[in-house]
Amino acid sequence: xxxxxxxxxxxxxxxxxxxxxxxxxxxxxxxxxxxxxxxxxxxxxxxxxxxxxxxxxxxxxxxxxxxxxxxxxxxxxxxxxxxxxxxxxxxxxxxxxxxxxxxxxxxxxxxxxxxxxxxxxxxxxxxxxxxxxxxxxxxxxxxxxxxxxxxxxxxxxxxxxxxxxxxxxxxxxxxxxxxxxxxxxxxxxxxxxxxxxxxxxxxxxxxxxxxxxxxxxxxxxxxxxxxxxxxxxxxxxxxxxxxxxxxxxxxxxxxxxxxxxxxxxxxxxxxxxxxxxxxxxxxxxxxxxxxxxxxxxxxxxxxxxxxxxxxxxxxxxxxxxxxxxxxxxxxxxxxxxxxxxxxxxxxxxxxxxxxxxxxxxxxxxxxxxxxxxxxxxxxxxxxxxxxxxxxxxxxxxxxxxxxxxxxxxxxxxxxxxx
Amino acid sequence: xxxxxxxxxxxxxxxxxxxxxxxxxxxxxxxxxxxxxxxxxxxxxxxxxxxxxxxxxxxxxxxxxxxxxxxxxxxxxxxxxxxxxxxxxxxxxxxxxxxxxxxxxxxxxxxxxxxxxxxxxxxxxxxxxxxxxxxxxxxxxxxxxxxxxxxxxxxxxxxxxxxxxxxxxxxxxxxxxxxxxxxxxxxxxxxxxxxxxxxxxxxxxxxxxxxxxxxxxxxxxxxxxxxxxxxxxxxxxxxxxxxxxxxxxxxxxxxxxxxxxxxxxxxxxxxxxxxxxxxxxxxxxxxxxxxxxxxxxxxxxxxxxxxxxxxxxxxxxxxxxxxxxxxxxxxxxxxxxxxxxxxxxxxxxxxxxxxxxxxxxxxxxxxxxxxxxxxxxxxxxxxxxxxxxxxxxxxxxxxxxxxxxxxxxxxxxxxxxx
Numbered sequence: 001x002x003x004x005x006x007x008x009x010x011x012x013x014x015x016x017x018x019x020x021x022x023x024x025x026x027x028x029x030x031x032x033x034x035x036x037x038x039x040x041x042x043x044x045x046x047x048x049x050x051x052x053x054x055x056x057x058x059x060x061x062x063x064x065x066x067x068x069x070x071x072x073x074x075x076x077x078x079x080x081x082x083x084x085x086x087x088x089x090x091x092x093x094x095x096x097x098x099x100x101x102x103x104x105x106x107x108x109x110x111x112x113x114x115x116x117x118x119x120x121x122x123x124x125x126x127x128x129x130x131x132x133x134x135x136x137x138x139x140x141x142x143x144x145x146x147x148x149x150x151x152x153x154x155x156x157x158x159x160x161x162x163x164x165x166x167x168x169x170x171x172x173x174x175x176x177x178x179x180x181x182x183x184x185x186x187x188x189x190x191x192x193x194x195x196x197x198x199x200x201x202x203x204x205x206x207x208x209x210x211x212x213x214x215x216x217x218x219x220x221x222x223x224x225x226x227x228x229x230x231x232x233x234x235x236x237x238x239x240x241x242x243x244x245x246x247x248x249x250x251x252x253x254x255x256x257x258x259x260x261x262x263x264x265x266x267x268x269x270x271x272x273x274x275x276x277x278x279x280x281x282x283x284x285x286x287x288x289x290x291x292x293x294x295x296x297x298x299x300x301x302x303x304x305x306x307x308x309x310x311x312x313x314x315x316x317x318x319x320x321x322x323x324x325x326x327x328x329x330x331x332x333x334x335x336x337x338x339x340x341x342x343x344x345x346x347x348x349x350x351x352x353x354x355x356x357x358x359x360x361x362x363x364x365x366x367x368x369x370x371x372x373x374x375x376x377x378x379x380x381x382x383x384x385x386x387x388x389x390x391x392x393x394x395x396x397x398x399x400x401x402x403x404x405x406x407x408x409x410x411x412x413x414x415x416x417x418x
Numbered sequence: 419x420x421x422x423x424x425x426x427x428x429x430x431x432x433x434x435x436x437x438x439x440x441x442x443x444x445x446x447x448x449x450x451x452x453x454x455x456x457x458x459x460x461x462x463x464x465x466x467x468x469x470x471x472x473x474x475x476x477x478x479x480x481x482x483x484x485x486x487x488x489x490x491x492x493x494x495x496x497x498x499x500x501x502x503x504x505x506x507x508x509x510x511x512x513x514x515x516x517x518x519x520x521x522x523x524x525x526x527x528x529x530x531x532x533x534x535x536x537x538x539x540x541x542x543x544x545x546x547x548x549x550x551x552x553x554x555x556x557x558x559x560x561x562x563x564x565x566x567x568x569x570x571x572x573x574x575x576x577x578x579x580x581x582x583x584x585x586x587x588x589x590x591x592x593x594x595x596x597x598x599x600x601x602x603x604x605x606x607x608x609x610x611x612x613x614x615x616x617x618x619x620x621x622x623x624x625x626x627x628x629x630x631x632x633x634x635x636x637x638x639x640x641x642x643x644x645x646x647x648x649x650x651x652x653x654x655x656x657x658x659x660x661x662x663x664x665x666x667x668x669x670x671x672x673x674x675x676x677x678x679x680x681x682x683x684x685x686x687x688x689x690x691x692x693x694x695x696x697x698x699x700x701x702x703x704x705x706x707x708x709x710x711x712x713x714x715x716x717x718x719x720x721x722x723x724x725x726x727x728x729x730x731x732x733x734x735x736x737x738x739x740x741x742x743x744x745x746x747x748x749x750x751x752x753x754x755x756x757x758x759x760x761x762x763x764x765x766x767x768x769x770x771x772x773x774x775x776x777x778x779x780x781x782x783x784x785x786x787x788x789x790x791x792x793x794x795x796x797x798x799x800x801x802x803x804x805x806x807x808x809x810x811x812x813x814x815x816x817x818x819x820x821x822x823x824x825x826x827x828x829x830x831x832x833x834x835x836x
Contacts, residue, residue, distance in 0.1 A: 003649060020649050022614075022797055040569065040617040063797040093773050097795030121793035124615045133615070137572040144559075151458065154555040156641045156808070158827045159577065159624050160590075160601075162835040172578075174592035174601070176638075177630065181834050183578075183592070190827060193836075196440075197542045197551070197826075199458040205623065206577050212595065220594075223574045231421060231438050355511050371836020375539035377515030379440055379481040390574070408615075409576045409608060416580040416599050418611075418789020 007041035025105040063095040142252030153198040157190035163368040183208035191228040220411040228385030235335040238384040262308040270311035298343025325351035349386025425459035443523040481513035560670030571616040575608035581786040601626035609646040638829040646803030653753040653769040656802040680726040688729035716761025743769035767804025
């Protein structure tokens with residue numbers, strides 16, 4: 001018999017159907033047993049009264065995979081308004097892993113993050129953990145759809161690179177056929193090169209940071225949503241695209257998962273770094289925004305503009321990477337930006353240098369960057385882009401306290417398995 | 419003035435417009451100069467007669483980025499039926515990289531593959547190279563769309579793994595915060611674990627193979643299109659999904675790029691390994707198919723079934739990975755398959771073991787696989803999946819002789835830059 005999902009039961013009232021999934025919970029009462037079967041759609045309540053079936057059900061540990069053929073019966077008291085009665089149960093594969101290291105059927109996982117990560121194959125089956133990963137999938141789809149609509153082309157770039165020049169301190173080194181090589185900490189150089197080919201490009205892929213930080217915000221591998229676009233007037237064109245992309249991401253998340261998402265204004269408020277310092281009450285010579293400053297600017301945006309989002313532009317050149325384009329009217333500042341969401345940095349981006357001679361003026365040693373700089377020798381348009389850390393984006397959207405909750409199998413200072 | 423693309427010119431006849439792009443080619447005749455400007459859409463022919471503009475154009479090396487404001491004028495002899503007359507030309511960024519290492523304006527790139535790869539930032543601007551990457555982007559989009567329609571969920575899994583157990587000989591080793599770790603050669607284990615969470619999952623991501631093969635088919639990093647699905651009867655359910663996925667990929671390639679694609683039969687012909695050996699005239703105890711055998715089977719499928727595609731099923735267990743599900747009727751064979759396209763392997767897949775005890779029976783040392791095997795301790799449904807190597811798929815579809823032509827920045831035995 002064709003299997004249906006728990007979400008489809010209501011359309012089959014009084015019919016005999018087959019559902020399949022995991023034994024999420026059993027409640028063995030005196031005259032009746034309830035088995036909650038979990039599948040990709042949700043839950044089915046199976047009502048067992050027949051002694052033979054009950055005897056079987058009593059032997060089934062939680063997480064056993066079963067196929068249940070039964071009648072769909074209305075019951076206003078059941079979780080979804082219907083339940084499965086008069087079932088026959090077939091065991092598809094037994095779970096010999098009992099007792100489970102933690103209970104999956106509680107509304108929230110009570111196990112520590114470390115225990116959850118040790119048993120990721122089980123913990124991710126909890127609806128709350130799975131939901132965060134569904135938000136990640138939807139956000140990624142929304143990112144791509146928004147850029148596809150604006151004729152961006154998807155690219156795939158090397159994750160193994162020959163030189164550790166973008167920022168030498170934080171890369172993983174590896175043995176590449178007997179030579180030293182490094183894991184890419186971003187697709188920055190490659191996406192810029194590809195502006196010379198497609199004008200507008202994006203990439204969804206892993207990036208690697210060997211930063212020895214053991215915090216709730218750092219991962220040694222995360223998924224970077226990168227975009228880069230040519231023929232921009234300056235960074236404001238990039239910000240306009242990013243605004244549409246973030247709106248597309250939140251819309252897709254809402255549409256696919258039903259999660260609550262913040263409204264994204266068509267015009268996100270924007271404040272220059274110098275003004276941001278004043279708003280935050282910071283000294284005017286501060287070189288960067290501290291977390292408390294970002295919170296103050298987030299509060300200001302909500303208060304003055306009714307927006308959860310706010311752009312800060314013009315960060316001091318001294319604090320931005322070498323490829324950052326200066327602000328033409330005052331080269332102490334840059335044509336770069338951060339997008340803050342509820343007072344925390346969500347996205348970083350900006351306009352890049354596009355003239356070969358401008359790169360030669362800021363790069364101390366062009367030799368290791370030859371393959372990158374070559375693109376500028378052959379003519380590159382004014383361009384800029386941005387990078388969104390997927391896990392941080394999802395954590396902020398879902399309110400997760402730890403970025404690891406938005407990652408299936410996180411890699412950090414202490415963890416390289418499972 | 420708002421910039422338009424070369425492809426939009428015909429809709430603006432007799433109007434003044436601005437295009438922007440790269441100086442692809444100049445032809446300086448006595449009384450007139452032609453400048454071909456390349457943009458993401460294609461080419462615009464700019465006709466220069468005014469002496470001041472001509473003097474400027476004469477100083478512009480190829481690949482200079484320009485903005486041209488001019489009148490759209492019909493000319494049946496021009497490449498697209500229109501050309502740009504009475505232009506003003508603004509230099510956006512000059513190309514100091516002349517002379518170019520090879521000419522971009524020829525119909526095909528005459529430079530050797532090595533020279534192209536050395537100057538990837540330039541070579542990829544050639545329409546033929548860019549076209550292959552557009553096919554790759556479209557194929558990837560088609561892969562995702564086909565699986566999204568069947569409620570697969572996109573996942574992102576670790577590329578750094580703690581053990582090199584899937585096949586120890588071909589992994590890259592790296593230093594992970596002072597401990598040894600390895601680059602993932604496939605998301606196989608992780609996508610299986612995630613069947614326990616979402617039932618159906620896919621991933622598009624890089625995989626890494628340290629195989630010391632210097633051939634036209636091998637890359638040290640390639641993009642793997644992976645899918646895995648639970649609650650299958652056996653490998654034939656996976657083959658049916660794969661058939662729809664390949665059809666979706668080719669349809670999207672045709673739709674987005676105009677490339678010619680082979681028809682994908684609704685029911686791809688399928689032949690068991692034992693029968694395939696007979697068709698290929700190979701001895702019945704051959705453990706695997708040699709390239710000549712695959713060609714013979716491809717010829718047979720075309721001749722007997724009019725199909726460019728053919729499944730071979732039932733490969734000997736001895737030649738498949740440990741997680742392969744045996745053929746229940748005869749456990750020398752497996753519930754695995756290869757999909758051949760025009761006589762070459764395109765996709766590999768199959769049903770996997772799903773019972774914990776079956777894994778214990780085939781894994782000599784469960785300890786390094788503990789995080790993987792745990793999923794089976796908690797109950798896993800019958801499942802299977804497949805993996806498509808994106809670059810090989812694109813090379814076969816476009817007829818490229820070398821898989822490097824389907825890769826922006828290939829990594830191989832000798833190359834880790836640019």
